[in-house]
Amino acid sequence: MRAPWELALLAAALLVPALGSRFYTFLANDVLIWALFATSLNLLVGYTGLVSFGHAAYFGIGAYTTGLLMKKLSLPFLIAFPAAGVLAGGFALLFGFFCVRLTRIYFAMLTLAFAQIVWAICFKWNEVTGGEQGMPEIPYPSLDWMGRLPLVGGLRTSDHFYLVTVVLVALCLWVLRRVVGSPFGRMLTTIRENAERAEFIGVNVRRYELAAFVLAGAFAGLAGGLFGIFNRGVFPDFAYWTKSSEVLIMTLLGGMGTFYGPALGALALILLNQQIVSYTEYWPFVLGTILIVLLFVFPGGLAGAAGTALRRLRRAA
Amino acid sequence: MLEVRGVRKSFDGFVAVNDASVSVARGQIAAIIGPNGAGKTTLFNLITGHLRPEAGAVVLEGRDITGLPPHDVCRLGMGRSFQRTNIFPRLTVYQNVQAAFLSHRGRGLDLWSRVDELYRGETEALLASLGLRERAGEVSGFLSHGAQKQLELGIALASEPSLLLLDEPTAGMSVSETRETIRLVERIARERGLTLLFTEHDMEVVFSIAQKITVLHQGRVIAEGAPADVRADAEVRRVYLGERR
DSSP states (O other): OOSHHHHHHHHHHHHGGGGOOHHHHHHHHHHHHHHHHHHHHHIIIIIIOOOOSOTHHHHHHHHHHHHHHHHTSOOOHHHHHHHHHHHHHHHHHHHHHHHTTSOHHHHHHHHHHHHHHHHHHHHHOHHHHOGGGOEEOOOOOOOHHHHTSTTTTTSOHHHHHHHHHHHHHHHHHHHHHHHHTSHHHHHHHHHHHOHHHHHTTTOOHHHHHHHHHHHHHHHHHHHHHHHHHHTTEEOGGGGSHHHHHHHHHHHHHHOTTSSSHHHHHHHHHHHHHHHHHTTOSOHHHHHHHHHHHHHHHOTTHHHHHHHHHHHHHHHHO | OEEEEEEEEEETTEEEEEEEEEEEOTTOEEEEEOSTTSSHHHHHHHHHTSSOOSEEEEEETTEEOTTOOHHHHHHTTEEEEOSSOOOOTTSBHHHHHHHHHHHHTTOTTOOSSOSTTTTHHHHHHHHHHTTOGGGTTSBGGGSOHHHHHHHHHHHHHHTOOSEEEEESTTTTOOHHHHHHHHHHHHHHHHHHTOEEEEEOSOHHHHHHHOSEEEEEETTEEEEEEOHHHHHHOHHHIIIIIGGGO
16 A cells, blocks of 8 residues: 555545444445455456456355354454465365366356355355355454444444454455565466467466466455455355356456456445445346446446546646 | 477378477577478477477487476576567566566566566666667557567567577568568677577578578478588479479
């Protein structure tokens, strides 16, 4: 978080509970978690050029990990949260090992296949995951210490959890931003641009793709861990293919060419959904229309369009 | 330096390269020529690990590299350019060459340093020697064909190879671009003490810089030797040089 606008945004996010609206805090919390989820996917789609149709698998694995550890084993959040990243990353390593051996549509189909397996296991393994009924009543982390702090002490538990989310998501985004701006990140873009050439500057393409897959899976897992608590329950549909497509749409809508594009996409899609659902029940129809316009008019997504507009303004000025 | 011994490769029954042997001595500038479809690019791909030979061996500096994947072959000191220009089109000129430095120097798995300033000196020096210094910030996909070919040479050189393979380095170039590129390649090979193996369709280019020429015809080596000997070879005149008259 170098640029001042990023700090300003962080400060603004921290101030949301001060508005006093339970609804706004809820909405902001939802956006933040999806922003992290979409940004993790963009490491694959936007930076490495790998389109995953099964990213929800790792989101789901993270959610179940944190949920199980906190609800059934009563472990503290401090252990249950990182565990979500570790376990999701572990499964990403296992599944990714096979996926990166395929390319393009075959890669996408295999990620989808693994995700559907994860979903089926969550759906059927009643003793552990609660099966179809899911796992309701995931406890909040014990945040009593926040009650003793000045300023935030008087807030609700859900607001306290929101503040934790802000800090953790900001940290994760900062780490991801460092990664994409590192030599490793540059190697990923060479794979996206031209895998054959990348091989012949000495890049072991499969190994780098697998590393990106594991990182993306781990951060999706962290997002899932937060989401289970936020949602007060973990359900099999977290790993369902519709979740994978939702996060992919956010990434495309926001713009996969920029780091913050997918986060912007998460914000836009959630707000749009919120607004439009209150007018009409035909949300999917509206979403489809938006996507068509987007693909033809703004292939770079919202962030891409904003960038173009900004450059034009500057040139005009 | 490089020994290719009796390699063979077929695609769906069509034998593209058949029992071909080529050797290149250290510091030599060697060329492979042959009509279209003679198997030049396939032979290159066999050498660089993009294809796996069905028979025969590829030996680089006494080490058997047959069947090694391209990224390992590259690390052992072989650089190559491709016939169809092969760059990272949406990265800048600077980033194209810098990426090759990063990979070659083993920094690729560094997840934390800021990438922009790493190897700036080396990258800019190399770009300067290619005449691309002023265009460092441009998106490489928008460069002219000739400039992209030069950039590709830069990417190959950033891996600091001791043996450089160029697949038709002047393909699609104008006469003046061709001359310029050949002068550049020759100068860089001399300055860096590179061993060079290239394929080329422009006979003038080949006979002007190659010290050794291997002639490929229908996947087989039909002649090998100094330019004057190859030019005088009856078989070569019949199947190849003759065709062009």
